[in-house]
Amino acid sequence: MPYLLTSVASQTRKPEEEVIAPKPSGDSSEEVMRSFSSQLPIKLVVQVRGNFTDAVLLAIDNAKGNVILFLDDNAVAEEKWVEKYENLFDSPPNVGGICGTTYKAYIESGKVVKTHEPFYDEKPPRNAFYRKPLPEYVNYCG
Secondary structure: OHHHHHHHHOOOOOOOOEEEOOOOOOOOHHHHHHHOOOOOOEEEOOOOOOOHHHHHHHHHHHOOOOOOOOOOOOOOOOOOHHHHHHHHHHOOOOOOOOOOOOEEEEEEOOEEEEEEEEOOOOOOOOOOOOOOOOHHHOOOOO
8 A cells, every 4th residue: 555655646637636445454454545635636435335336436425536547455556547547538529437457566675566467468358348549649658
């Protein structure tokens, strides 16, 4: 969690709000989240029941913004992540959702080392709906 929050606090375009919807952990994760409150406008909404989907819905219900970006608690955002997605939502008309590529990262000596190695196989499953990226946005976030 500290690597995630550090990456969000280091954005070129700071988020207006960061809604976090964890389940009670018992491992002081909530304190780690609160320790970033001087750097980020954190709104902590503890999920008392349900699964991942319920956590997402809880976060959406407690968010104020028109554009909502999601990160998992073990992810690290690229430095221009918020800025790039904001620009993407502002440019093509009628955008309803955007996704990006996930790359592997490692922790060495307490620091995050980012790679350009895809985390997932780039090839979609054969029986899945898939739309190729618009040519002008290929590698935009990578």
